[in-house]
Amino acid sequence: MVDVHDFLGLLHPAIAVFFVFPLIGMVVNYAWQTRQRRLQAVDGGKSKIPPGVGSEHLKLGRWLCASVVGLSLLGLAYAIFSKMQKQGAFSQAPGRVTFVVLMFVATIASLVLLYQVKPNQRIWRGVFATLTGMGLVVLGCQPEVFRRGFEWYVSHYYYGIAASLLIIFSQAIVPDIYQDRANRWRTVHIVLNCVALLLFIGQGFTGTRDLLEIPLGWQEPYIQQLYEKQCMKQPCKVESTSPQSFLPTLPNSHTLL
Numbered sequence: 001m002v003d004v005h006d007f008l009g010l011l012h013p014a015i016a017v018f019f020v021f022p023l024i025g026m027v028v029n030y031a032w033q034t035r036q037r038r039l040q041a042v043d044g045g046k047s048k049i050p051p052g053v054g055s056e057h058l059k060l061g062r063w064l065c066a067s068v069v070g071l072s073l074l075g076l077a078y079a080i081f082s083k084m085q086k087q088g089a090f091s092q093a094p095g096r097v098t099f100v101v102l103m104f105v106a107t108i109a110s111l112v113l114l115y116q117v118k119p120n121q122r123i124w125r126g127v128f129a130t131l132t133g134m135g136l137v138v139l140g141c142q143p144e145v146f147r148r149g150f151e152w153y154v155s156h157y158y159y160g161i162a163a164s165l166l167i168i169f170s171q172a173i174v175p176d177i178y179q180d181r182a183n184r185w186r187t188v189h190i191v192l193n194c195v196a197l198l199l200f201i202g203q204g205f206t207g208t209r210d211l212l213e214i215p216l217g218w219q220e221p222y223i224q225q226l227y228e229k230q231c232m233k234q235p236c237k238v239e240s241t242s243p244q245s246f247l248p249t250l251p252n253s254h255t256l257l
Contacts, residue, residue, distance in 0.1 A: 005082065005217050012075040013207055020067050024200055027064050030057035031193070058174065062115065065171040069111055069132065072164045073104060076139045083144035100142065107135025114168075119175035129172035133165045156206035163199040166192045 002010075033053040040047040080100060084090060090097055114128035140147070140161055148155040170192045176185040215223045222238050229236040 003217050008078055012071060012078060013211060015071055020071055023060065023064050023067060027057065027060045030060060065167045068164050068167050072136055072160055073107065076145060080142050080144045103135055103139050107132055110135060114172065125172045129168050132168050136161055136164055154206055156203060156210050159199045159202045159206055163196045166196040
């Protein structure tokens with residue numbers, strides 16, 4: 001059974017599956033066509049690739065940047081506020097709750113302002129890109145966020161934050177690409193996004209693994225007992241945490257062998 005808490009927890013992976021990852025595929029496709037058309041033009045040949053692929057790549061790239069940052073904020077918001085509610089932080093630590101809320105607002109505002117900056121305002125592009133990235137990092141450092149520090153090299157959190165930072169910086173340097181005749185910024189743009197693409201692939205694996213490890217709401221007290229009693233090493237008994245369980249088929253206790 002899926003309750004409201006579980007449904008909210010599924011929003012992050014669901015949006016990633018039906019919106020963000022297909023968008024990544026379209027952006028990569030247009031990026032490849034744009035590069036092929038440019039190389040064919042340099043060689044002096046006539047390309048069969050439509051001339052509009054470059055503008056489509058640019059437009060969808062802006063959508064991708066906003067989507068990746070928004071998806072990261074959604075995942076962080078669920079992790080932070082769901083645990084804050086359980087721990088009673090809204091009444092016990094209203095100051096920190098206010099700080100976290102303001103950080104979410106500031107991060108979103110910085111991303112919006114990054115999109116509003118004119119191409120010739122390089123300093124402001126750098127400022128708002130930095131503020132957006134800093135907002136993600138600060139929110140990710142909250143104690144409610146599970147970062148999997150003991151296995152950081154396969155951490156869904158670290159992959160996601162790194163990919164988001166790369167996408168933000170890549171978006172910030174787009175105007176410089178069209179002004180650089182030496183194509184240095186274009187090369188940086190390509191390298192950053194190739195690394196980000198690898199991180200997104202890693203996110204597909206680590207996100208699926210994490211979904212297998214996260215129990216439903218009614219399963220949490222039982223799973224917690226499994227870890228506390230180290231049932232993976234020895235037979236143990238898991239007791240029902242509620243005398244009136246909404247699952248009548250569950251006995252009062254269950255022996256794990």
